[in-house]
Amino acid sequence: MVERLVGLNPSGAPLYKEVKRKIIESIRNGEWKPGEVIPSEKKLCERFAVSMGTIRKAVDDLSGEGFLIRHQGRGTFVATHNQDRYLFTFFHVVRQDGHKEYPKVELMEFSKVKADPVAMSMLHLDPGSRLFRFVNKLELGRNPVVVDEILLPEQLFSRLTERTLRERSATLYQLYQEGFGVTVVRTQERVRAVSADALRARLLGVKVGDPLLQVIRIAFSFKDQPVELRYSYVLTHTYEYCSDSMAAS
Amino acid sequence: MVERLVGLNPSGAPLYKEVKRKIIESIRNGEWKPGEVIPSEKKLCERFAVSMGTIRKAVDDLSGEGFLIRHQGRGTFVATHNQDRYLFTFFHVVRQDGHKEYPKVELMEFSKVKADPVAMSMLHLDPGSRLFRFVNKLELGRNPVVVDEILLPEQLFSRLTERTLRERSATLYQLYQEGFGVTVVRTQERVRAVSADALRARLLGVKVGDPLLQVIRIAFSFKDQPVELRYSYVLTHTYEYCSDSMAAS
DNA sequence: CAGTGGTCTAGACCACGTC
DNA sequence: ACGTGGTCTAGACCACTGG
Structure with missing residues (x-):
């Protein structure tokens, strides 16, 4: 029995x-x-x-x-984020011939701000919550291709400093994991075509009004907890945003 | 034993x-x-x-x-393509609030053309191969949002006619499967931001030069055989292109 | 009710990595 | 040689669907 x-x-x-x-x-x-x-x-x-x-x-x-x-x-x-296989799981910008390379990142701005209603809603934050906000410029093949504006809940990343970001050697999601115990397991992205404003045009070396890709990303950790809101602006003259789909169960 | x-x-x-x-x-x-x-x-x-x-x-x-x-x-x-779950597996345009709806499709052009070098390479075709080429206008919420230019190898879709496309009641991939035995199981998409040309501006009701999303899609059947090349132009004022990623094994 | 897929057991041997 | 995950067996009972 x-x-x-x-x-x-x-x-x-x-x-x-x-x-x-x-x-x-x-x-x-x-x-x-x-x-x-x-x-x-x-x-x-x-x-x-x-x-x-x-x-x-x-x-x-x-x-x-x-x-x-x-x-x-x-x-x-x-799982950790310092494996090669993770490098391009969440980084979707590739050269037009399909070549993938790792970007050179430069920190352009860093500050602490009050969460606006959109960020509050997207990150499931309480009114009055504060965010770290920083802007990265990404170069591929020696040319600026992406400008990222990244928003992180202060609550989850309380010890974050400008110096930490500037001196990091690893990917950002690796830093989240090793420095703050935040593991990104899923992202949701919305993509739009927009006209370059003055800031983005200057950083990417194009004319104001030129078309840019705007990617709005929410990154989730375990249990679908949102941990990062990111606005990416991508110059798609020689690089493209890449997305695959499978008929899945 | x-x-x-x-x-x-x-x-x-x-x-x-x-x-x-x-x-x-x-x-x-x-x-x-x-x-x-x-x-x-x-x-x-x-x-x-x-x-x-x-x-x-x-x-x-x-x-x-x-x-x-x-x-x-x-x-x-x-598996078939006439299940709800398929409707949005390969259709990535959603309203900004996340609402998904099925588009109203109108056939604008239909012809047979010689494959250009790009299509030949993307679809693994021999020199001199011919393609069906047609243009669809997609409306969402009574407004034109997407213009598709679709290229299909004549070899795989030999009995395709303008009337078949105009009178279809199902999704396009359902038609491929039921009418031609071609099952799409995977797509690869590349997304760029471009300026609207005269044709697209007219069809979508925007000014020439306005930013549009350009989506270049290759659809694959079994054994990674490419069966469709598609150029989509998406107006992202009120709709967005949506893409999710998971850390997968 | 019978038949289906969903879950689970208590093992077995194989191929690979390390020592 | 040893321990790991990879594959495989020959069943069992459970939960769901349909007639």
């Missing part, structure tokens, strides 16, 4: 979803840190008292969702 | 990949048609002489890739 019946557990949710929840919890509370290896699948079986198949289903899912990375023969690791 | 050892089969590929290949083959050769149910998982076990777990892995994959759709209690179906 078996002890626990299969199907649904007492909590009402499938076992593998319970396991997923517990694994994410262990990542969030710091038991397993980004870049570190988590226990082997066999040990997870014992820890959660489920079978291999259930562990595999949970880890498969989390791997597909970007929280974990499997390496055959080595182990399963908590 | 077991008969077949687990791990790799004689062909060198994992069993579940062999099963995936055979299922896709049965879809391609018409044994199972779009919208129809395929045999139950138990029957597939017998047919391919593998266990449930292997069948599930194969069907899971194909479901995730958009070839199959599972319905608990009913069966597994070959």
Whole structure:
């Protein structure tokens, strides 16, 4: 006679979803840190008292969702943003021939501002919340191509300084993760065509009124918590914004 | 003593990949048609002489890739394009408040042309190949918002006529599938900001020189075969181009 | 009710990475 | 050699759908 019946557990949710929840919890509370290896699948079986198949289903899912990375023969690791594969997951600007390169970033402005109604709504902030606001100029192939205006909730990034941004060696999302424990797992972008204003025209070296791509990005962490609002202005003479779609389940 | 050892089969590929290949083959050769149910998982076990777990892995994959759709209690179906979920998989224009609506389409031009070098390269065509070329105007909320220029290889769509396009009741990709056996499973899009030329300005009701979004799309069928080249021009005053990204495995 | 997909078990052997 | 994830088996029971 078996002890626990299969199907649904007492909590009402499938076992593998319970396991997923517990694994994410262990990542969030710091038991397993980004870049570190988590226990082997066999040990997870014992820890959660489920079978291999259930562990595999949970880890498969989390791997597909970007929280974990499997390496055959080595182990399963908590995802970090300092892997090559992340460089272009959220950076969608490529040269017209498809060539991808990493931009040279220059910090142009840095300040603390009060959240306007739009930012408040997009970032789910309370009235009166304050934001860090900074502007980056990105060069590709020695030419300015993108101007980013980035807004971060002060609450999540309280120790952020201009110097931190200027002296960072890694990508911005790597900094969010390693410096502030904020892991970006998903972004939503809206793209529009606009005319260059004086500031953007000057920074990108084009005429006022020339067409620019405006990308409005919200970056989400675990549980769909919005953590960054970004306005990007892209010069698309020689570079393009790139987006793929798959018929998915 | 077991008969077949687990791990790799004689062909060198994992069993579940062999099963995936055979299922896709049965879809391609018409044994199972779009919208129809395929045999139950138990029957597939017998047919391919593998266990449930292997069948599930194969069907899971194909479901995730958009070839199959599972319905608990009913069966597994070959994907079609006449499901709601497809309407906005490849149509990325939404109102600024996030509202999605289906566009009213009007055919503006229809002709047969010789493929230019760009189209030849993008669609992997031989020199001298011919294309159907047509222009659609799309209205959203009673205002023109998108102008599409669409190029299709004559070879794949030989029976296409202006009347077919004008009288279609379904989406374009539904027509490709039901009328020509061409199933779009993936698209690649490049987005740029351009100035409206005379034709586009007139169709969209804006001034020449106003900024427009230009979307260059290649649509792929099975095995990454390119089947459509499309240039979209989008007016982004009240509508936006929408694109999501996930950190994926 | 019977049949479907959804979840789960308790193992097995294989291929890969490290030592 | 050893431990990891990758693949696979031969079932089981559960939840849903339809007649």
